Amino acid sequence: MPELLKVKNLTKNFPVEKNILDVLLAGRKRNFVHAVDNISFSIMEGEVLGLAGESGSGKSTTGRLILRLLEPTAGSIYYRGKNMVSIHRKEMEALRSKIQIVFQDPNSSLSPRMSVGDAIGHPLIIHNMGTREERKEKVLDLMGKIGLTPASFLYKKYPHQLSGGQSQRVVLARALITSPDFIVADEPIAMADVSVRALILELMKKLKAEFNLTYLFITHDLATAKYLCDRVAIMYLGRIVEIGTRDELFGNPHHPYTKALLAAVPVPEPKRRRTEEMPKGEIPSAIEPPSGCHFHPRCPYAMPRCSEAKPEMRSVSPDHYSACFLNE
Amino acid sequence: MKYFFTVILALFLVTGFVFATGTKEGVKTLVYGTTEKVTDMDPASAYDFHTWEIFQNIYQGLLSYPPGKTNIVPGLAESYSANAKGDQFTFKLRKGVKFTDGTPFNAQAVKWTIDRVIALKGDPSWLVTDFVKSVDVVDDYTVRFNLKGPIAYFPALAATVPYFPENPNVYPKDKIVRNPSELKGGALVGLGPYKVVSFKRDEEVVLEANPDYYGEKPKIDRIVIRYFADATTMRLALEKGEIDLAYKTLNPSDIADLSKNSKFTTYKLSGPYIRYVCFETSESVFKNKILRQAFGALINRPEIMKKVFLNQNEPLYSMVPKGMIYHTDDFKNTLGDGNIALADKLLKEAGYSKEKPLTFDLWYTPSHYGDTEVDMAEVLKAQLEKSSMMKVTLKSAEWATYKQQWKAKQMAVYLLGWYPDYIDPDNYTAAFAGTSGSKGMGINFSDPKWDALFTKEQTNTDPAVRKAVFEKIQKMWTDEAPTVPIFQGNLYVFTRKDVGGVEIGPTLIFNYNALYFKK
Amino acid sequence: MNKPILEIKNLCIDYPISIGTVHAVEDVSIILNKGEVLGLVGESGCGKSTLGLSLLKLIRPPGKVSGGEILYRGKDVLKMSGSEMLKFRGQNIAMVFQNPLTSLNPLFKVKDQFLETIHYHKPEIKQEEAVRMSENILESLGIDKERMHDYPHQLSGGMRQRIMIGLGLIMQPDILVADEPTTSLDVIVEAGFIDLLNRLRERFNLTIILITHNLGLVAEIADRVVVMYGGRIMEVGSADNIFSRPLHPYTFGLINCIPNIELEQKELITMPGNPPDLVNPPPGCRFAPRCPKVMDICKEEVPEVKEYNGRKVACRLY
Amino acid sequence: MTQKSRNIEASGYSSSERMGRIFGWLIKANKKYGAEWWILVFGAVIILFISYTAIFPGTLAPYSPLDQNTGPQLMAPGPGHPFGTDNLSRDILSRMIYGSRTILGVAFTAAILSSIIGIPLGLISGFLGGIFDRIFSLIMDSVYSFPGLILAIAFAAMLGPGVVNITLAVSVVYIPTYFRLVRGQTLTIKEELYVEAARAIGARRSVILGKYIFPNVIATVVVIFSLNIADAIMTEAALSYIGLGLPAGIPDWGMDLAMGKKYLPSGIWWMITFPGLMIMTLALGFTMLGEGLSEILNPRLLER
């Protein structure tokens, strides 16, 4: 399988706003939120890569960086060998017909004043595809495939007239209308009701096969990741702590954080008691992250050196890497 | 927070009602209300009626007018004499008079004062500089004024405020004083019957009898002049008994109401103040005198008096006010009041018709002449439009703009008013129709024949000649009509019934020491 | 079996809105025994939160109970007077809400909120005593007592949720109603919170009603589960039964429509269609339009909750 | 139902049927929105009525507003003069009717003027951000935080009395209002997911601004526009009241009020009561319309 996307040393810092007096007194030295901290990974064509972690781990930022909705602070992103970070904005805009993103909240990712048909068809106008009639035909066709039926009825509806599941389908349709080959799915089911989640997951699976798609699937739910993904990366405070194939990662988790996450997932199986001890406290602020391994203050296995040096990614087994000193 | 609100609300209600209705002050004081304003507290700079009025009561002139009269009597000078040519006046000063701080009043003080006025070049300084060449101290109690030429009415000038002797130890030599606090000693005391004991601009001036006054002690010990922001407030204060006397200036409706009120005494003073319409006569459409005549004919003065001023002012049919020498009612006889037939005839003559009416902007200034100005403009418009050949649009501008506009010839017709600089028909005529005066007023009227007549009247002292000239000028005025007179103003004083001694004559000098409480 | 501590009988709750009336809860009967943990499960809009609020008579107007009764130790909660109700809330039933970020008054210190609660219930307790009580309860929740002097914004989400529990338990109520207590918490914190609940339950001999859409949570802690759909009860049973042998098609769907990390699933069960419109609900079984095993009669008549093999289910298949 | 058949039906209504329809629609809307709906309707009725008097004053006014011979001076309200007469014996009712034309015209034009300057500036400033936005916001915020009336006074004094001048003076004051509102909305909407989604589908900035942000901003502007007219009405009247409004000869409520002030101590109540009442009623009309609209269109707007 050829490599579709390669992320190398990607970093994103958000400056923290300072007030005018501080600027005058202390100059423009700023604090930063280290949202994404030097991460690297690659995605093969036709693969589903899961990006999992707690909220605040930087997984959504990573998704946005790949589409250059946010400008990376450092690092490079290669799409089919082309570095997307260095190309001109215009060129990037054109490339967005090939790379698409689906957000967590379908309701707010649709303009309340654009009808379903307009919303789905708009990318075609932007990328100058087809005539008016062709576009409409294409939209109706895709709406049918994606289960937005009756298509001609829903075509003129506005987002507030749709149910949650329908909205998410509209968002998916909009992402697919320009026939992209890569989709970043940013927690697409997190806001949906339980019974709708399965529908969307199944739909995504179906579409992947039908349109020959590659997904970067961002989620906080490891069960979903396990269900859908070929490989999974675990993020903590802006860094990838462990990455590996599905079977490896779930069958043989290595990093203490991964283990904790797995243990914490509630399972619909009564009276199964947790044996693993849960990490202490909550995820710290990304403005001044802990030194060394970010996880060390919460880690049950922390050693003195964990607070001193940053552990590097190392291979645990083929296709399975972890950034932990226990690894050595 | 609730407590905070309760406490303050209680403050309002309790203190407001309990204390305010409780005690009253015991001191007998005359409170005098006015809407005028004090300008500079310096005789070398002040040039308005009200500030002069105060000076006339805290200072004394070498010569003065008795209350309500127009004859000049000795003041700080016991006597005066003129040389034969009439260009030197010598005053013998009263002896033993002292300023409050002990400085003796003498000839040096008079010379110091006049020199100061000349040096500071204040607004009224022309009353000195135009006439006086120099002042000589003959001896301690004799002072001589050397004039630029013979001036028969110099005694009248010497009774004006810029000639009032000041205390050289109190006033700064080279600076105009605005507030009494800038004076040495901080108090404004002169040689007059009253002294200023406290001064708060636009709020109050408190006068008390001056113990060092050489003349008769005033009957009222303390006079408070209270400054009101508007006539309405002053009227209410009078009605509520907060003030004893109200003078300048009330609205017509207030005057009408107060005159009917038996609690007050009304004094009506005929003033030298006139109102009139000006035309730009060099460039505007009104350079055609027929149009000016037509305008004049359409004005219905009695109606304006009745509607706007409730008949409190007099219609005026000449630029020279009624009661002044050489006055004639020429406008009444030639153009008349509301003479629509004549106006229509004149307008037709000038080529206007119902279909092609004379269209122009009538300008007025809304606040300089008081609240009635808008009404007057409205009534004028209605009167003018009684002729179907006129279409009037009213336009207004504030005073500062107004003045610029008439200088720039931007207004064809505009309303103005006039307080004379000196009481003489010349000041009511040459100032408008003489070439130089006319330009300053924005009328831009110029006629050598007229200028010749003005020169004749100004240089000739023979009353018969002047009478003839002024009668001729007034007649010619109805033909050329560079301005059209509307009315002559009256002034009203209201006092509570127990106040007496309001004696204000044509000079408009108000002597407070004549005031008394009837008991 | 001893007497139930709380008995809900045929409860109906309506919300009149501009376009009609929402029948948020219809004909719901639940029995709660002392010391048990009851899981109340359903998707959003199924009426589970409204039911929880009604236990404390806290339904927001214009919503109102239109029928049925709630018996606490045999006394009808709905008929309690205002002052009785104030005592009842807090001393008999406590409630913990979904969002710990917004459930504490931001302008008052933690301590003040504890002291206030104690003051209104037991004015006779002295300040020092009240402080000590609060410190004790905080310690049992694993929070440093120094945190008493903090304002809510100075605390993390997990801590705030614990303090909410502490505030609920300070007057030692019998029943704790927890309405989606973990939805806004991260997985690891959630897991810790559930462990805490299990400990508290033993320590205070609590009866807990856990309202949630997360079946995993229910499985971890609940003794008995009530499944609701469209304002009605679909199935009631012990946790073991419900999860291993669900009777109702909806329960079955609900359990199998989400990925299970323990299993290797090839395909998820999907339930097509949308949740019912509660203003004009379908005439028959609420679930009929989405049910894979639907029969004609399901669309016409509302099925009763029936006993079946010692379990309760509202389905015509049984 | 097809488009065509609906048209045929609509044209087939008799007028009474149509009235019935309208009434039915009102009732239905009332059910949907409750009290807010009646607030809106009440406001609209006031505005419609006063607009009618402004457009066709001749049909209602018994006299010309400038006619100084309608009866005695300062006549109290009574037969022939329901609102009484003023000091120049003009009929106050007629002046009120004709005066509506002035104030409505000025307020409406001013509101439009300030919105067509303020809205695009706010939109662009908020959208572009950066130094341009900082400078503009600083200027607008400075002006906004300052008493608007004082600025209007300064402008009115500069321009002198006159309909056009007062309109300009009033409109200048409200530019920052629109600017701030639209900029704020733009900033909020800019952060909305659907704008990010628009960027993700490759939309250019001009497209995002025109197709995604502007349509969503404009809804809030409608409400503010209505409330703004109410404010402009009061500002216009205030300027006239302190003598900076219009020259004499044009009937104007604010000026009539100022005229009446002189007669207050004489107890001439009708000269101040009616002009003030008219100003208040008209302003109330627009406020209620605005409030009704805001509750219906966007319930959170007024709760800034």
Add this chain to the structure above:
Amino acid sequence: MKNLLRYIITRILLTIPMIFILLTLVFVILRIMPGDPVSAMLGAHAPEEVIEQKKEELGLNKPIIIQYINYMNKLLHFDLGESMIFKQKVIVPIREKLPATIELTFFGMFFTLLFGIFPGAYAASRRRKGRDFAIRIYANVVYCIPVYWMGLMLQLILGIWLGWFPIAGRVNARILVSTFERTGFYTLDTLLAGNLYAFGDVMLHLFLPSLTLGIVLSGIFVRLTRANMLDVLKSEYILSARARGIPERKIVYKHALKNAFIPVLTMLGLQFALLLAGAILTEMTFSWPGIGRLLMERIYLRDYPTIQGVIVVFALFVSIVSLIVDILYAMVDPRVKY
């Protein structure tokens, strides 16, 4: 404390550009305004050369940009310059008139809060009931009453017809201001001088103008308090307080009002400009000798430096109030960090 100081300094720094912008605006308006102070002050027929000379004296014939730089330079040295009409420092009349305006706005604000916050909170606690509706109508109507008309009507009814309150000025004309005046704040001065009679009179005079101002502005606050209260009452911490068995009255007036007051406080800072604008109109209506009247008088006279001075004072006034409001805000709300 150190943080507070830092914050105050920051706020003051932020005020500077605002005043600078306003002044620039006003400066430009004034200079392109027709009419100038010289024509306004000189007699009707002053000769051209005198006018030119006067202009020269006042520096009015210099290019605008030079006049502007000179003025700004003076201002940087805290000098507002000298009046062009009257030979006095601009600061003098401002210092005389400002206390009157402050007194008026202070008591105005008091009435605003009194008639705004409590009815608003009450209406919210009685949502959708008759009294709520009545209070909302009150808020709307009051918001639309022009402040000057309100003033005139109160004058007419309470002053003229009933004769309960004086309708103009700050104190009875018979009371000598000079006997008590020290700071210019008459309420304070009369108390300091121990003249209770005068104090009562001053309070009476203050009543109608501040009531007028207060009532008219209260509409906004009713609406705001009500809306905020409704929001707060909907919040989960109110629900959880209820669930804890806290009495309803305490919930409304302790928990909710305190929270709802925070945005109201912010609004108070913003609306202060409106209060000042209202104060000008009230001053005109009640013959109140404050800086609003001063401004109007000097605009007619085209006294540029005084007008600019008053604008600076107004701007400072607004900023100081908003600073105070922000500090209060931080005191009420523990979440705010400087």
